[in-house]
Amino acid sequence: MSRSGVTTIKDIARQLNVATSTVSRALSGHKSIGLGMRLKVQQLAREMSYHPNRNAIAFKQRRTGIIGLIVPNLSEHFFSEAISAVEDLAMQHQYHVLIGQSHDDEEREQRIVEAMTQQRVDGIIVSLAKHTVQYDHFDRLESYHIPVVFFDRVPQTAEVHKVHFNMESGTREAIEFLIDRGHRRIALLNGPECMPSTLERTDVYKEVLAQRRIKIDMGLVASTDLMPDTTYHAMELLLAQKPRPTAVLAMNDYVALDVIEYIKQAGLELNKDLTVISYSNLPISNYLQSPPLASVEQFPYRQGEAAADLLMDLILNKKDGEQPFQQVIIEGKLVLHNAFKSKPGK
Amino acid sequence: MSRSGVTTIKDIARQLNVATSTVSRALSGHKSIGLGMRLKVQQLAREMSYHPNRNAIAFKQRRTGIIGLIVPNLSEHFFSEAISAVEDLAMQHQYHVLIGQSHDDEEREQRIVEAMTQQRVDGIIVSLAKHTVQYDHFDRLESYHIPVVFFDRVPQTAEVHKVHFNMESGTREAIEFLIDRGHRRIALLNGPECMPSTLERTDVYKEVLAQRRIKIDMGLVASTDLMPDTTYHAMELLLAQKPRPTAVLAMNDYVALDVIEYIKQAGLELNKDLTVISYSNLPISNYLQSPPLASVEQFPYRQGEAAADLLMDLILNKKDGEQPFQQVIIEGKLVLHNAFKSKPGK
DNA sequence: CTGTTAGCGCGTTCAT
DNA sequence: ATGAACGCGCTAACAG
Numbered sequence: 020m021s022r023s024g025v026t027t028i029k030d031i032a033r034q035l036n037v038a039t040s041t042v043s044r045a046l047s048g049h050k051s052i053g054l055g056m057r058l059k060v061q062q063l064a065r066e067m068s069y070h071p072n073r074n075a076i077a078f079k080q081r082r083t084g085i086i087g088l089i090v091p092n093l094s095e096h097f098f099s100e101a102i103s104a105v106e107d108l109a110m111q112h113q114y115h116v117l118i119g120q121s122h123d124d125e126e127r128e129q130r131i132v133e134a135m136t137q138q139r140v141d142g143i144i145v146s147l148a149k150h151t152v153q154y155d156h157f158d159r160l161e162s163y164h165i166p167v168v169f170f171d172r173v174p175q176t177a178e179v180h181k182v183h184f185n186m187e188s189g190t191r192e193a194i195e196f197l198i199d200r201g202h203r204r205i206a207l208l209n210g211p212e213c214m215p216s217t218l219e220r221t222d223v224y225k226e227v228l229a230q231r232r233i234k235i236d237m238g239l240v241a242s243t244d245l246m247p248d249t250t251y252h253a254m255e256l257l258l259a260q261k262p263r264p265t266a267v268l269a270m271n272d273y274v275a276l277d278v279i280e281y282i283k284q285a286g287l288e289l290n291k292d293l294t295v296i297s298y299s300n301l302p303i304s305n306y307l308q309s310p311p312l313a314s315v316e317q318f319p320y321r322q323g324e325a326a327a328d329l330l331m332d333l334i335l336n337k338k339d340g341e342q343p344f345q346q347v348i349i350e351g352k353l354v355l356h357n358a359f360k361s362k363p364g365k
Numbered sequence: 366m367s368r369s370g371v372t373t374i375k376d377i378a379r380q381l382n383v384a385t386s387t388v389s390r391a392l393s394g395h396k397s398i399g400l401g402m403r404l405k406v407q408q409l410a411r412e413m414s415y416h417p418n419r420n421a422i423a424f425k426q427r428r429t430g431i432i433g434l435i436v437p438n439l440s441e442h443f444f445s446e447a448i449s450a451v452e453d454l455a456m457q458h459q460y461h462v463l464i465g466q467s468h469d470d471e472e473r474e475q476r477i478v479e480a481m482t483q484q485r486v487d488g489i490i491v492s493l494a495k496h497t498v499q500y501d502h503f504d505r506l507e508s509y510h511i512p513v514v515f516f517d518r519v520p521q522t523a524e525v526h527k528v529h530f531n532m533e534s535g536t537r538e539a540i541e542f543l544i545d546r547g548h549r550r551i552a553l554l555n556g557p558e559c560m561p562s563t564l565e566r567t568d569v570y571k572e573v574l575a576q577r578r579i580k581i582d583m584g585l586v587a588s589t590d591l592m593p594d595t596t597y598h599a600m601e602l603l604l605a606q607k608p609r610p611t612a613v614l615a616m617n618d619y620v621a622l623d624v625i626e627y628i629k630q631a632g633l634e635l636n637k638d639l640t641v642i643s644y645s646n647l648p649i650s651n652y653l654q655s656p657p658l659a660s661v662e663q664f665p666y667r668q669g670e671a672a673a674d675l676l677m678d679l680i681l682n683k684k685d686g687e688q689p690f691q692q693v694i695i696e697g698k699l700v701l702h703n704a705f706k707s708k709p710g711k
Numbered sequence: 712c713t714g715t716t717a718g719c720g721c722g723t724t725c726a727t
Numbered sequence: 728a729t730g731a732a733c734g735c736g737c738t739a740a741c742a743g
Binding site: 095 | 484
Binding site for chain 1: 712713714715716718719720721
């Protein structure tokens with residue numbers, strides 16, 4: 020054994036009086052190695068509890084078998100679901116996942132990308148920090164041949180690989196659902212105006228109403244920065260409109276919960292005086308006694324899966340020629356919240 | 366530049382007609398390098414957009430700057446909080462985190478440990494799979510000088526470094542709280558009997574009741590494997606006891622939610638006919654209209670933080686002499702669930 | 712079938 | 728203050 024106390028192929032070779040390359044070949048099942056030799060080597064490797072040094076292999080092969088995953092926040096349910104998917108898929112390909120959280124800070128995001136570059140990860144999956152507007156740190160990866168797949172929070176440009184939610188279909192489905200149930204005064208409680216998704220939602224909102232020949236009243240569109248206070252304030256504005264809206268589409272579950280609380284405090288009855296629909300990012304709706312009527316499911320696991328699939332494809336089929344930029348769009352799905360499906364005592 | 370298109374110190378050296386060792390020293394701020402040379406090298410490095418190959422450095426130094434983190438499930442809130450903490454702390458030390466999820470499968474856990482061994486991570490933090498009873502795969506790490514810190518789901522043995530929740534104080538506080546509010550028939554809805562924490566809970570339960578001179582009735586102690594159906598079944602058993610329990614301590618929030626649902630279905634009033642307290646691992650209790658009365662907070666972030674702290678200490682102060690096994694115990698805290706704290710419109 | 716040799720990128724002696 | 732040489736563990740030509 021080497022001084023470090025860890026067995027290397029050298030040790031095995033010496034023991035067997037063969038060349039290191041023979042050991043290397045025997046262990047990796049090279050066909051040119053005789054069966055007898057192969058078995059001898061493999062057995063001795065086991066006896067000496069040899070564990071190949073992937074780090075050395077990576078160094079030599081210029082392939083680390085590691086992909087980087089950068090998200091704003093590891094503990095947010097949407098992201099941890101996606102991470103779980105990425106890990107599952109990576110593992111299937113014998114790949115491993117190095118994580119980093121940007122905490123929605125662009126500089127931190129840059130530092131993580133730099134670190135992952137230095138680690139020579141084989142690819143990166145990233146959901147952008149809230150205010151990232153400059154993509155130099157990702158562009159630089161190109162010269163290192165490190166493919167990048169964006170997911171969920173993606174750049175506007177078409178010149179990247181990306182996986183994201185289809186805001187249009189989800190929003191359309193939600194609004195049409197409300198219209199079909201007779202609602203004509205539908206409020207939109209949107210996110211901060213700096214987020215691209217906010218604009219998209221507004222566009223679809225207007226488009227669907229127009230198509231259905233329903234009067235568009237921009238007094239029914241309000242913004243919140245996701246904090247309860249501004250949500251309450253927005254609700255005040257919305258409920259002050261005449262005639263009062265009969266439904267509200269909230270931009271995510273956290274906001275919806277605040278809306279529901281507001282409704283209670285205002286003495287209104289949820290989903291009767293005011294119907295609430297939101298975009299789902301909490302796993303809890305089925306446990307709430309007063310959930311929104313429905314949610315647009317955004318399938319974080321599928322998004323992570325699709326991103327990992329795409330990245331693995333880019334890594335494994337790494338042709339020299341640049342590949343066309345892929346875009347995977349995850350369709351939302353409106354899910355009605357029932358009470359619990361299973362009944363006690365069955 | 367090398368053929369691969371990536372700048373190395375060799376390239377910089379050639380350009381400057383100096384030795385690679387000079388470049389290496391200049392870049393790492395070695396004092397024996399003249400200021401002029403240092404600056405020249407640093408500037409050229411920037412111009413050639415040199416990014417040191419950490420992989421090569423790790424290979425040479427036998428230090429990867431990576432720690433492994435193994436949890437049963439990445440998307441469970443308790444764990445994703447802990448992961449967030451580990452990542453934050455690792456980053457402070459310029460370390461990075463490689464993740465793996467065992468999906469509560471011992472064999473998978475072993476495979477992940479093997480992979481991390483091969484990657485030569487500098488240390489591992491792990492929360493055990495539900496049914497892991499054999500620790501060979503962790504013992505083997507010793508010969509690789511890879512320190513291991515267990516957290517939350519830890520082995521019983523004292524001969525490991527570990528961070529875990531103090532089941533005693535949290536449980537004691539919860540039960541005494543119930544007793545102080547007049548409850549005398551307190552049910553314990555425990556986890557599967559194979560988990561060590563289950564036994565601990567039962568022990569404390571019996572101990573506190575004995576101390577408070579309350580009759581112990583093992584009919585009030587039931588097990589669930591965490592699935593709704595068995596929880597419902599357990600609730601049936603518990604509520605069939607005479608006299609009926611007036612309170613139940615559920616082993617975690619998921620179980621508590623099922624309990625709450627059962628109560629509704631049984632036509633009982635939550636926290637009146639039956640008071641519910643649980644161990645918290647969901648972030649949602651404050652949003653439930655019918656939350657448990659209180660939860661024992663288990664501070665996942667702190668647990669992750671403590672585990673990472675301990676591991677970093679083991680890595681950085683790696684003396685040759687074995688270090689005594691550390692044990693960090695996180696005290697639980699009983700948290701009363703109020704309705705929303707902030708009111709609308711304020 | 713197997714041995715020899717070279718080298719991946721870097722830090723680190725040991726010289727000078 | 729700088730250079731030359733070596734080797735970490737492994738794979739991959741190239742030779743036999």
